[in-house]
Amino acid sequence: MTTTTAVTVDFDLEEARRAYTPKAELPEVESNFEYDRDRFLRHSSTRDINPDPVALASFLTSAYHSLEKGLAMEVPRAGFGVRKIPSILAAVRELEATGNASVATRGARGSVRSYVRFHDERGLAMPAHLEEELRAFAAESGDEPLPGGAVTLTREKIKEATDFDYDRFIKTRYSVRHFTGEGVTPSDVRTVVGQALKSPRVCNRESRRVYAAYEPELRNNLLSYHHGNSGFGHRLGAVLVIAVDIREFDMIGERNQPWIDGGLFAMSLVYGFHAAGLGTCVLNWSEDREHDQVLRNAFHIPDNEVVITLIGVGHLPEQFDVAASPAPAIDDVLSVISPR
Numbered sequence: 001m002t003t004t005t006a007v008t009v010d011f012d013l014e015e016a017r018r019a020y021t022p023k024a025e026l027p028e029v030e031s032n033f034e035y036d037r038d039r040f041l042r043h044s045s046t047r048d049i050n051p052d053p054v055a056l057a058s059f060l061t062s063a064y065h066s067l068e069k070g071l072a073m074e075v076p077r078a079g080f081g082v083r084k085i086p087s088i089l090a091a092v093r094e095l096e097a098t099g100n101a102s103v104a105t106r107g108a109r110g111s112v113r114s115y116v117r118f119h120d121e122r123g124l125a126m127p128a129h130l131e132e133e134l135r136a137f138a139a140e141s142g143d144e145p146l147p148g149g150a151v152t153l154t155r156e157k158i159k160e161a162t163d164f165d166y167d168r169f170i171k172t173r174y175s176v177r178h179f180t181g182e183g184v185t186p187s188d189v190r191t192v193v194g195q196a197l198k199s200p201r202v203c204n205r206e207s208r209r210v211y212a213a214y215e216p217e218l219r220n221n222l223l224s225y226h227h228g229n230s231g232f233g234h235r236l237g238a239v240l241v242i243a244v245d246i247r248e249f250d251m252i253g254e255r256n257q258p259w260i261d262g263g264l265f266a267m268s269l270v271y272g273f274h275a276a277g278l279g280t281c282v283l284n285w286s287e288d289r290e291h292d293q294v295l296r297n298a299f300h301i302p303d304n305e306v307v308i309t310l311i312g313v314g315h316l317p318e319q320f321d322v323a324a325s326p327a328p329a330i331d332d333v334l335s336v337i338s339p340r
């Protein structure tokens with residue numbers, strides 16, 4: 001005889017779900033969206049052009065990156081990037097003249113020089129009305145080593161560099177909630193941040209920021225603003241706040257871009273620490289406007305940045321348990337897109 005198990009009497013599952021996480025009525029939902037929207041409008045160049053040099057450097061990076069992409073095309077076109085070149089030259093000049101030279105100006109100079117060489121080496125004509133200015137601009141850098149342009153890779157080089165057990169690498173990465181309590185050094189963090197900067201980012205613009213807390217008192221102070229680290233937070237070796245600078249964005253279509261670039265960056269940090277033999281736990285910043293503001297009031301996080309997430313990093317004990325966190329079946333996630 002088969003029996004069926006009765007659902008627990010008098011248990012209101014929907015009510016339990018309501019109580020599980022904070023619920024919000026429409027006005028509160030709207031005010032939280034407004035909080036994000038207003039910050040985006042205050043600092044991005046979506047509506048008004050932000051005169052800040054960081055915003056200009058971001059515009060420059062996006063523009064010169066078009067040249068880099070053209071240089072790396074399978075079938076390059078003579079004179080590509082013609083619409084972007086005047087902006088690139090003007091932005092470099094303005095940033096340099098105002099003492100704001102950076103990787104953006106150097107990358108732009110390197111790319112313009114590669115652009116001129118690219119045309120010369122192939123006997124291709126540059127846009128006639130810009131040629132003189134382009135040549136003069138490129139000549140200013142001489143043979144100074146500069147970033148930017150195109151890089152040649154080979155299949156062999158990639159094969160050699162990826163000759164390790166990636167499957168094992170990713171399958172041994174778990175969110176860790178046991179740590180020795182030993183401090184993680186600034187130099188450990190610097191190395192991994194440097195590696196994670198290699199993550200993809202929109203138009204190569206540099207929006208990612210990391211705030212690190214190493215000292216136990218500071219770490220614990222920071223963690224006291226976070227919900228979700230109890231039982232293990234005090235044993236971490238460093239806590240990172242991952243933020244994204246919205247001065248880097250300039251159109252409404254980028255309204256969610258901070259969380260994309262910041263999320264990709266966070267993932268690279270997590271893998272970087274895993275490669276370094278350190279454990280991590282991503283610590284959510286799923287907070288409403290009031291609590292987000294509380295963190296901003298307690299620490300120096302500029303108004304032009306959004307907090308994406310926190311990451312706890314620590315040293316691993318000899319042996320420890322992790323939550324299995326089963327992943328779904330591939331077919332639950334992967335399908336062929338179908339046209340309507």
Ligand SMILES: Cc1cc2nc3c(=O)[nH]c(=O)nc-3n(C[C@H](O)[C@H](O)[C@H](O)COP(=O)(O)O)c2cc1C
Pocket residue numbers: 173174175176177227228229281282283284285309322323324325
């Ligand atoms: C954005 C984000 C926020 C998270 N926040 C927390 C958190 O606050 N506390 C925690 O213990 N785990 C947190 N996690 C870890 C997840 O629970 C974990 O990544 C998930 O269960 C998958 O398990 P795995 O990381 O071990 O593969 C977070 C993960 C992400 C990506």
